[in-house]
Amino acid sequence: MINFAQLGNDLYTGKRSVRFIENRRRWYIASGVVMVIALVGLLVFRLNLGLEFTGGSEFRVSTTPAGTSSYETRAKDAVRSVGSAQDANVTKLGNSTVRVQTEQLNDAQSANVRDALAKEFDVPTDKVSASFIGPSWGASLSQQALRALVVFLVLTMLVMALYFRTWKMALSALVALVHDMIITVGIYALTGFEVSPATMIGFLTVLGYSLYDTVVVFDKVRENTNEAFAGKRVTYAQAANLAVNQTVVRSINTTVVALLPTLAVLVVGFATIGPGTLLDLSLVLFIGMAVGAYSSIFIATPLLVTLRAKEPEVQQLEKAALRYQQRHGAPTSHDVAPHAHEAPEPADEAGEEGAEREGVPAGARPAVARETHRYATSGPRNQPRRAPKSRR
Template identity: 60%
Template sequence: MINFAQVGNDLYTGKRSIDFIKRQKTWYALSAVLIALALVGIFVKGLNFGIEFSGGSEFRVQGVTNSQGYEEKAQAAISKSGIEGNVISTIVGQDTVRVQSEAASDRTDEASAALAQQFGVDKSAVSASLIGPSWGQSVSQQAIRGLIVFLILVTIVMALYFRTWKMAVSGLVALLHDLVITVGIYALFGFEITPSSMIGFLTILGYSLYDTVVVFDKVRENTAEAFRTKRMTYSAAANLAVNQTLVRSINTTVVALLPIAAVLFVGFTLLGPGTLLDLSLALFIGIAVGAYSSIFIATPLLVDLRRNEPAVRELAKYVERHGAKPHVAGQQGSPEPAVVGADATGAASGTAAVSSVPSEGGARPVHKYAQPGPRNQPKRAPKSRR
């Protein structure tokens, strides 16, 4: 049986390591395929906007005891009332059928009577409402405006917090990656987009950003240590950061998805279409995609953006030249780095080399060529003559 606690500890200390950075082309290719499919769904198949965006009439038939063939019954009733166009019917809860059709304010009574007759209920059990497209358009405009403001603020805050615009760009690309794939899944599977779905899309951006910032914070800590000690390259330090936060990211994602999955199950089996189901579906898809982008896209992209920086290249050359071994986070007793500028014999240019490890008790460093014996002992003060 796998000991996940031990695996997480090994990933954090560096005993085990998954090379996320060197396989970045694989992750990029996978994301490119997903994004291409999403764009095909969005621009070819199209998005299935709800009645709130397109406008129309909605009827709810309550107390239906026999829902078998409800789609055919709803289509026949709407056609009989003289309303043309596409008819969408779904079961809501246990005994309610929701019917959506083209807007027809002058045919509402006829449609209600026809639905009551088809489903065998009293006319008072059929409720009707007319929804105009202006409300959905207003929600869309507000959502797009909020998205633009959100992305601008995120870019500024991340650039200030991490002190580099490249981390902000990497985080922003991960956010757009999550948004496009989530909307594309809606398009490919024909899920209905409602105002609740729009709220869910904005919510998952915040969750994805949170996960990415946690990983980036560890990347910043490890890479700063790498520049200071020169024990590992920038990419190795970043890869260690992803491994150290991997278990935490997985645990957080699973804990977040479990209650959402429970809501989805209840929504599909008992409640039927509604605000709760629309919101939970968007959250489930977005959180799963956001966890993927935080691990496989954001950090590898950051390393690629910084790969050609002079300091990063100099660090890589130094580590390669001196054969420094990667420093494991939290490891005690790690040797100090070699003296910069020392040649193969240990002598620096024009200066005798001195050991960088102090002797016991904090004594002065001993010269490399010092020999044991009396000549290296401190001279005694001469006795005073009487």
């Protein structure tokens, strides 16, 4: 049986390592294939926009649970009998309400459809409500949603560039967000799920969640890579890969905790409540959070390493780190940080003898920066190291 607590500790300390950075081309290819499929689905099948976006007439029939048997066929037959709206969209809300959405109807056509539905479901006419939504309202809603998305992406780029002090981190995060948008929208197009205003709200919420997860990983990447530049013992890719390994368990746990209640709402919504704001919101959250967790681990950080690979300081760090690792028998992979038993840390100012006097065999400490090692132990971050006793 897998000990997840021990696994998480091993990933954090570097005893075990998943080669996220080394295998980044595989992640790029996999995401590229999925994105192409999503784009094809979007262009071929298009989004199933709700009545709020397209405009039209809506009818709701209030009946009994027993009266909703074969509701879809009966409702379409009733609408078709009056010669209007051949492509009616019929869904059930809760246990006893049937919703029928049609193209725009005039007053006379709307009255005929109401009478036909009331007769078909054997209810009084006042139990059938009719409403109309104009296409101009849907167009205004679409424009506002698009404007909000553009503003969100621009602000995200600026804030992350200022926070991390490098535009490449901001660009990597932005690409991960676009990746999430394309796949999520593509899933909606391929499955035919209806896009409602609640879907748009959930979509923007998902982008914020994905960005939060990416920022957490990037914070650890910045910390590890700064230590790498100072110590010259590990490459930029190795330090970034360690950062992803150190945060992957947290990302998975956070995502699972968020997905479980969302899944519960989905199951209850599909089984009993039916289409509505709650179901639309939970559906887009479930899809988007799962895709966002993937992109923060497999896309954002690997892409950052790719973007910075040609920088002179990163190349100099790689040369210095590889020379050090070759001298101390480090692994041949350039993207995996040395483990504690594979690459020793050189002695500090006290020398190897001082390390032995502290009770640590010479060459037994990991070659990752000292501060990262201290995070994995119980000692505080800035605890001074004990100087060796003077030799007489």
